[in-house]
Amino acid sequence: MRRILALVGLAAVPLAVLGVFFVLPVSGMLSEGFWVDGRFDPGAVADVLTRPRTLRVIWFTLWSALAGTTVSVLLGVPAAHLLHRRRFHGRGVLRALLLVPFVLPTVVVGVAFRELIGEAGPLGFLGFDGSAGAIVAGLAFFNVAVVIRAVGAAWESLDPRPAEAAAALGASPAQVFRTVTLPALRPAIVSAASVVFLFCATAFGVVLTLGGLRYSSIETEIYLLTTNLLDLQAAAALSIVQLVAITALLVVTSRLRAVADPRLARTTARPPRVSVGDWPGVLATVLVGVLVGLPIAALVVGSLQVGDGWGLGNYRALTTGGSRDALLVPVTDALVTSLRTAVDATWMALSLGLLVAVVVTRRSHTRAERRVRGLLDGLFMLPLGVSAVTLGFGFLITLDEPPLDLRDSLLLVPIAQALVALPLVVRTLAPALGGVDDRQRQAAASLGAGPLRTFATVDLPVMWKPLLAAAGFAFAVSLGEFGATSFLARDESPTMPIVIFHLIGHPGAMNYGMALAASVVLAATTAVVMLAVERLRVPSLGAF
């Protein structure tokens, strides 16, 4: 009982934050749907669920997210092998670059993709534009990096000896992979896939831009119902579907993720050079490179076009307010705002994430305790799966009374971004913490160290590198976050994605060029941050 109390005490702060900034706003929006004119009327919500359109939308969301996840995993796992278990020149740079899509605003990625696959683009002959295939490619573009990072990190710290033993006993490389490596990687792959699935299922811009409006997902439908039609019953119905689906997903993945002994066998063996047998990894990495590289190249080329010639004019213009002062602030100011917001979001996500990770990884003594920890683990994943529109509108209608009169607070934007980053942070930190043998802590305690001292001497040395990695993740998420940010009230200090959206939404060749140039700057900033994390030689960039 005391242990459960201690657990709850430790979880109190993250729980309170989640309660105020997630549970309260979302239930506020749901109750708007359930209570019609002050009367509880769940019938209307239930009716929505039987509409043929609703069923079509749910079906599309499920299969497109599943397809996006499958492609990301099929490309990501072999690429992770090459990028994390093999040594070659420029590996660090490549790893950092692959994370760039993660922060690009979808509106820009949509434009970049369509410049390639649209009827006037170099790949237009494929007839890919406006097809479900384009949507799946777009989803993979954004998410393959998550799989590479997460699986790669797990692979890096995998003990190579069982695989070597199997090979010595005559197993073929395929047999080794199937019987030794894959089972060991399963928790990491399942975790990464579940996070990617949530990202795919709540993708918004990709579905609309690349699908040519022929497809609607739950997320786009909630957006339409909430911001345009004000049909809150239907929106509430779909939000419920989202919540139920995520809960089911989390239950399934927590089963699949469970391993008998989570303690990591840490290895620091120097990875070998690339050899002929690595062709699947090379092939996948090349494919990922093409998938990620082509749209980014299209952006860079577009940003260098000035009139009919080439030049850096679009970049120079970033310090001004745009042609005819289209912007309230120069793009350079927006970059500073973005960086500042990202710093706030990062420390918030890290402090909360660390607490959550500590709570969910401590060894459970009873069944009930394990249940509670598992429940908490899942709870903090929820914000990934719920519509940004529901959350954004929920903020406005629930956080308006003292003591929670927060809807005008400038902290809302970093807090919303921190909530989005939190699951990634927890998934990065938890495996590292779980890998610490509890007996080390007991030894420290019996030698007279208090809880803080134990943490500082036992956990922190293992933790600080994953912490940095998580910080990089959180920073990148914050830099690129658009959905929630665009819904929250802000003063005259927009972030980069908002400014880019503003620029691309107005006529004038200069604005278009500047939007592309600003995207390249945002991408480059991210790459530099990621490269800095990479340079710290974090041996395990966490595992999901």
Place this chain on the structure above:
Amino acid sequence: MRSVRVLVPLMALALSTTACSVIGGDSSSEKPASDRVVLVTHESFALPKELTRKFEKESGYDLVVRASGDAGALTNKLVLTKDDPLGDVSFGVDNTFASRALDEGVFAPYAAALPDGADRFVLAGDDGKTLAPVDSASVCVNVDDAWFADKGVAPPTTLDDLVKPAYRGLFVTSGAATSSPGMAFLLATIARYGDDWPAYWTRLMANGTQLTDGWSDAYQVDFTQGGGKGKRPIVLSYDSSPAFTVGDDGTSTTSALLDTCFRQVEYAGVLAGADNPQGAKALVDFLLSPEVQAALPDSMYVFPVDSSVELPADWSAFAKQPTDPWQVDPADIAEHRDEWLREWSDVTSR
């Protein structure tokens, strides 16, 4: 580990330069409510800094701008928070959403003194008692004149023309469900064809029309004169767009088809339950003042309602406004929006 030693101080430096961040940043929200005016608006709101400073100086209020979302999101936010409004005054609710806001009692009465020529923009059924028209912009089909001259084909001029085989596969428009110009275009076709509009849209889609998510996709990627140099010479855009395609020779390469237009008017109004109604009224008056009206074209790409204001040179030369745009009664829009959008989605995704 050497690189770590270099990087940690570097990162610490980077952190400390940005660390003060928003926490501890000076926020005008600290001031008492009577000293500030909070403007709730959409993300396209922009005015030169000199003008907003002038307002603050002359009125004595601090102006706090809360801009986010599009016109639809703005309206729905105002409706959902009407019991405890987000600010004192709102700008950006347009004539396609205004009835919903009025029906829900979002705005408090304030009959602002309107500038010359603004009378024709007042909302039917409100007559300027609550909402003051601030700007207008018509959504019109635009054509690439250079492309048509080059091909020796006469460009289309009417909505009827767009379904003719001569213009097959040449038109790109943003969707009605996802973009405000797309909705305006749907309304133009509803005004033109009445109950037969689904049949028109069926023919339009059969004629190879491409749908995109938003304006920027249609104009910047698919339009021949857009930033990405697309393949389609007919696009849905605004009456002001030709002013932005002026070439080196001083002529515009595009023009708006003035028989295809639907006019969007944006309104400002005092929010019911405002903390500072006096400041809110002052801001509405400020938006109607000659200086702001003159700044609208360059700042927000819209026409002022004040007919005495001089337009920028490119605008007066190339941005022609329709004299008799298609109209749909705002109350009708409020009543049928849902049904129309549903039917539109069915027709276009067939």
